[in-house]
Amino acid sequence: MKKVSNDPAVKFFISVIGLFVIFFILKELQHIFIPFVVAYLLFFFFEPLNVFFESKKIPIPIIIFINLFLTVSILYGISRIIIDSLVQFGSLIPAYEDKLNHIISATAKSLHLKERVLTNFDMSRILKSINYTGIAGGIFSSSLSIIVSGLLTLFFFIFISVGHNQIFEAIRMRYVEKRVKSTLGQMKKQFKQGKEGIFSENEANEAFETMTIQRELRLRKTFKDITEQVQRYIVTKFLISLSVGLIVGIILRLFDIEFYIIWAAFAVLLNFIPNVGSVIAVILPTLMALIQYESFGYALIVALVLIIVQNIIGNIIEPKVFGDRLGLNPLVILLSLLLWGYIWGIIGMFLSVPLTAIIKIVFSNSSSKNMRFITNLMSN
Numbered sequence: 001m002k003k004v005s006n007d008p009a010v011k012f013f014i015s016v017i018g019l020f021v022i023f024f025i026l027k028e029l030q031h032i033f034i035p036f037v038v039a040y041l042l043f044f045f046f047e048p049l050n051v052f053f054e055s056k057k058i059p060i061p062i063i064i065f066i067n068l069f070l071t072v073s074i075l076y077g078i079s080r081i082i083i084d085s086l087v088q089f090g091s092l093i094p095a096y097e098d099k100l101n102h103i104i105s106a107t108a109k110s111l112h113l114k115e116r117v118l119t120n121f122d123m124s125r126i127l128k129s130i131n132y133t134g135i136a137g138g139i140f141s142s143s144l145s146i147i148v149s150g151l152l153t154l155f156f157f158i159f160i161s162v163g164h165n166q167i168f169e170a171i172r173m174r175y176v177e178k179r180v181k182s183t184l185g186q187m188k189k190q191f192k193q194g195k196e197g198i199f200s201e202n203e204a205n206e207a208f209e210t211m212t213i214q215r216e217l218r219l220r221k222t223f224k225d226i227t228e229q230v231q232r233y234i235v236t237k238f239l240i241s242l243s244v245g246l247i248v249g250i251i252l253r254l255f256d257i258e259f260y261i262i263w264a265a266f267a268v269l270l271n272f273i274p275n276v277g278s279v280i281a282v283i284l285p286t287l288m289a290l291i292q293y294e295s296f297g298y299a300l301i302v303a304l305v306l307i308i309v310q311n312i313i314g315n316i317i318e319p320k321v322f323g324d325r326l327g328l329n330p331l332v333i334l335l336s337l338l339l340w341g342y343i344w345g346i347i348g349m350f351l352s353v354p355l356t357a358i359i360k361i362v363f364s365n366s367s368s369k370n371m372r373f374i375t376n377l378m379s380n
Contacts (some may be wrong), residue, residue, distance in 0.1 A: 034347055034348075042067075044065045045235060050067070086262065100123055104121040240271070240317070241267075244267050248260075248267040267281040273353075286319075336353065336356040
């Protein structure tokens with residue numbers, strides 16, 4: 001009689017239940033897992049630089065200090081520029097408010113609309129109805145949460161940098177020594193039973209050493225391939241996003257759009273959110289162009305140029321750079337965006353593609369047929 005535990009249907013449902021449990025834990029403990037994941041992504045990002053430092057015999061504590069100093073300096077510089085631009089933007093809100101009132105009122109009259117809400121549009125009435133106390137409280141709590149998460153991320157980063165090699169050793173002991181010792185036990189058992197008369201005990205021990213070396217080399221190669229591919233993806237994605245921000249900033253500067261630094265920074269961040277991020281990165285500066293120049297034609301030209309740039313980078317350059325091995329099925333991208341967005345909110349949306357790509361890289365390096373099948377489903 002066939003064992004119930006070997007029934008494919010039972011295995012499938014157990015796997016599904018296990019996935020739901022994992023997602024539930026990730027959602028409930030997101031305040032721990034999000035900093036941990038971000039810290040590991042930072043570790044992979046700095047790994048090429050750290051390998052160079054290690055080749056120069058620089059001590060690990062100094063390398064970690066350099067990583068932290070670079071991270072904090074970059075974040076401080078970027079946040080300082082954005083905050084200064086936002087303060088300047090806030091001082092010009094009354095002027096933009098008058099322009100927006102004029103645009104909406106003039107457009108409504110030109111379309112012969114009779115709704116007084118549009119023909120006599122007044123943005124100040126909408127602003128007065130907003131609960132600023134609740135917004136201020138939300139901003140304060142969000143800022144406090146961001147600070148705590150940032151400190152926790154740096155804390156995790158320090159321990160990951162120190163303990164990453166120990167993780168590899170643990171994996172080596174789990175997947176190499178255990179399997180090899182099991183195989184050796186079977187060989188010795190067969191030797192004692194006389195089924196392997198052609199092997200002496202010394203030859204069996206030599207075979208054990210050879211198998212251990214071969215499995216360890218195979219594991220090291222697989223682990224190295226996974227690490228290198230993850231590093232390449234993270235660094236490449238960051239550089240492409242940075243390139244998008246630079247190009248968008250240059251274009252908006254040429255069109256003389258105000259606060260182009262803010263829109264360029266948004267373009268860098270939103271490029272990590274597939275599809276939806278690119279749309280938002282186009283809409284925001286387009287609205288700025290419309291309010292600034294009060295011209296639909298000028299705003300449309302700005303939008304068309306940005307759309308062309310986003311399509312060239314997102315649909316031509318990025319797939320060519322990543323290649324088929326790192327390419328993801330558009331349906332998988334959409335599902336990952338919804339899934340990680342549900343689990344971890346807006347942060348999950350930013351991390352959805354990197355995390356899904358990392359999962360695909362790990363699966364693609366597995367010898368399991370099921371993992372290969374899932375990899376093929378995820379591939380572009």
